[in-house]
Amino acid sequence: MLKAEGIWKRFGGVWALYDVDLEVGEAEIVGLMGPNGAGKSTLIGAISGFVAPTKGRVEFNGNEISGLPPHKVAQIGVVRTFQQTSILNGFSVRDSLLLSLEGASAKGFIARAMSGPYAGDRERIVTEAEALTLELGLDAYRDLPAETLPYGRQRALGIAMALATQPSVILMDEPGAGLTQPERRELGQTISSLPSRGIGVLLVEHDVAMVLKLSDRVLVLDHGRVIAKGTPSEVRSDERVIEAYLGGVD
Amino acid sequence: MRRSRRDIFSMLRAATAQDGLSNYPSGSLLGPWELTTVLVMALTLTLVAVLAGNDSFYMHIATTVVITAGFALSLGVITRVGYWSLGHASFMGLGAYASVLAVTKLAMPIVVGLVCAMLIGGLTAAPIGAVLMRLRGAYFIMVTFALGELVRLTFVSESSIFGGSGGITKIPPLVFTGLGGRFSSPLFSAYLLASALLVSEMVILLTIVRSSIGRIWDSIRENPDLAESQGIPIHRYKVYAFVIGGAMAGLAGALQAHYLQFISPSMYDFSQSIKPIVAVIVGGSAFLVGPLLGASLLGPLPELFREWHEYERIFYGITLALVVLLMPYGVVGFVRRMVDRFRRA
Numbered sequence: 145m146l147k148a149e150g151i152w153k154r155f156g157g158v159w160a161l162y163d164v165d166l167e168v169g170e171a172e173i174v175g176l177m178g179p180n181g182a183g184k185s186t187l188i189g190a191i192s193g194f195v196a197p198t199k200g201r202v203e204f205n206g207n208e209i210s211g212l213p214p215h216k217v218a219q220i221g222v223v224r225t226f227q228q229t230s231i232l233n234g235f236s237v238r239d240s241l242l243l244s245l246e247g248a249s250a251k252g253f254i255a256r257a258m259s260g261p262y263a264g265d266r267e268r269i270v271t272e273a274e275a276l277t278l279e280l281g282l283d284a285y286r287d288l289p290a291e292t293l294p295y296g297r298q299r300a301l302g303i304a305m306a307l308a309t310q311p312s313v314i315l316m317d318e319p320g321a322g323l324t325q326p327e328r329r330e331l332g333q334t335i336s337s338l339p340s341r342g343i344g345v346l347l348v349e350h351d352v353a354m355v356l357k358l359s360d361r362v363l364v365l366d367h368g369r370v371i372a373k374g375t376p377s378e379v380r381s382d383e384r385v386i387e388a389y390l391g392g393v394d
Numbered sequence: 395m396r397r398s399r400r401d402i403f404s405m406l407r408a409a410t411a412q413d414g415l416s417n418y419p420s421g422s423l424l425g426p427w428e429l430t431t432v433l434v435m436a437l438t439l440t441l442v443a444v445l446a447g448n449d450s451f452y453m454h455i456a457t458t459v460v461i462t463a464g465f466a467l468s469l470g471v472i473t474r475v476g477y478w479s480l481g482h483a484s485f486m487g488l489g490a491y492a493s494v495l496a497v498t499k500l501a502m503p504i505v506v507g508l509v510c511a512m513l514i515g516g517l518t519a520a521p522i523g524a525v526l527m528r529l530r531g532a533y534f535i536m537v538t539f540a541l542g543e544l545v546r547l548t549f550v551s552e553s554s555i556f557g558g559s560g561g562i563t564k565i566p567p568l569v570f571t572g573l574g575g576r577f578s579s580p581l582f583s584a585y586l587l588a589s590a591l592l593v594s595e596m597v598i599l600l601t602i603v604r605s606s607i608g609r610i611w612d613s614i615r616e617n618p619d620l621a622e623s624q625g626i627p628i629h630r631y632k633v634y635a636f637v638i639g640g641a642m643a644g645l646a647g648a649l650q651a652h653y654l655q656f657i658s659p660s661m662y663d664f665s666q667s668i669k670p671i672v673a674v675i676v677g678g679s680a681f682l683v684g685p686l687l688g689a690s691l692l693g694p695l696p697e698l699f700r701e702w703h704e705y706e707r708i709f710y711g712i713t714l715a716l717v718v719l720l721m722p723y724g725v726v727g728f729v730r731r732m733v734d735r736f737r738r739a
Contacts, residue, residue: 194619213627213629214623215622215623215626215628218623219625223623223625224623232612234612235609243613243621246606247625253634257607258423260423261421261605263606266421286417308624
């Protein structure tokens with residue numbers, strides 16, 4: 145489904161990504177680990193169109209998507225979340241979800257202006273917004289501006305918005321950052337439910353235990369290179385991974 | 395009895411949990427808030443005409459305010475997506491010259507002149523917006539300043555077309571000959587036309603902003619990266635806002651030109667670009683009624699305080715500083731906060 149081949153990215157004199165290959169199959173969870181500065185966020189940026197790779201090719205269902213602007217990539221079905229909490233100030237939970245549910249609507253300016261508050265069918269949009277509100281535990285905050293939500297709910301809103309775009313693949317940039325243990329468990333449940341809805345996941349996380357538990361396959365990045373890949377149990381015992389995380393003994 | 399704040403919140407939560415669906419806006423083009431706004435606007439404009447209709451001084455102020463309000467509103471569309479243009483008066487100038495030249499040189503009726511003004515304003519804004527809306531805030535401000543001056547200097551230097559720094563005089567006024575009596579005076583005609591157009595513009599803008607486009611514009615202002623990651627073609631929607639703003643500014647310029655029957659390049663200089671900015675900030679940039687309110691509060695001042703004309707800019711500066719410090723969301727935002735506080739108490 146989603147396939148990145150030979151991605152290179154240079155920032156000035158530093159290679160942030162060094163010939164990285166990656167594949168996320170249909171309804172598959174792929175974990176992406178690595179120490180700080182390993183290039184994980186850059187890779188998400190390169191796939192989603194926010195960062196132009198120096199070299200390389202990204203494909204989705206056989207069609208090249210590298211070089212497309214971010215909104216096109218999202219419309220095709222590859223949506224990203226952000227490492228820093230990213231919300232819309234002044235937008236209630238409801239407005240945020242309505243925005244994401246209709247962002248990719250093919251309607252032009254005049255057609256949108258002439259169709260009232262909903263670019264599509266009101267019944268369907270409201271039902272979907274409600275379903276996501278309940279699923280991500282946002283029902284107590286429907287009317288409240290996003291910036292007044294507790295931190296954990298702001299993170300959940302980010303995921304709800306990404307799901308509202310009806311993606312085929314979701315690229316999650318450290319969704320667990322700053323969450324409490326109960327929130328992490330809840331997040332784990334949400335993520336593990338995605339494949340059953342036909343959504344593939346690229347999960348970037350610092351929480352090694354969480355990645356190993358949820359992922360079907362794991363990729364480990366260090367200094368922009370893939371240093372290990374395989375099933376969680378293979379990666380867990382890989383010496384290069386242990387060295388990258390704990391530092392060499394020499 | 396005064397309830398604690400927490401009580402109110404828990405009640406609110408309980409209410410929305412039971413009936414979450416009814417809080418989704420209805421599918422109609424204009425909601426109750428929009429209809430009320432239009433109604434209040436139309437009533438106010440009619441009331442002014444009835445009360446001040448016989449007094450040419452007050453009618454002059456009213457007409458000036460309505461035209462300025464249209465101009466401020468046009469900038470308000472662009473600030474909606476988070477961009478502050480320092481050269482917006484140049485679109486007003488382009489519209490004014492377009493209409494005046496169409497009417498005087500090509501002998502077109504004034505209605506055609508007004509359409510030309512909108513077209514020239516919008517069509518000029520399209521390529522400029524397509525390039526400038528890629529810039530981040532501060533760079534956009536600097537480039538619009540330079541472009542505004544460029545347009546003004548072109549009006550001065552191309553004197554064979556634009557009449558040079560002396561401008562163009564004896565511009566035909568707007569007159570509704572059919573209405574007869576007082577209604578056919580240039581002053582009353584200008585007021586009626588400008589008011590009708592302002593209400594129409596407001597109806598169109600309220601429809602746009604209530605639709606999914608309003609959310610898209612707001613999301614671009616608040617967090618463009620997030621908006622783009624949700625599949626929204628943000629650049630295209632920024633350019634739409636810029637084009638609408640340009641066309642509306644052009645129309646305001648044409649109305650002003652035919653009303654004053656005189657135009658010159660200095661009417662579209664930097665200080666004229668500042669005025670709508672002050673109006674939008676004073677009124678409140680987040681709501682469409684903000685620019686209208688700001689223009690209504692500030693618009694009459696130069697006419698009422700003619701003798702102290704040289705202090706006008708100082709006054710604008712002080713007002714702007716005070717509003718930014720005391721009412722960061724403008725008069726409309728301030729009123730809204732007071733209403734919220736009153737409801738909670």
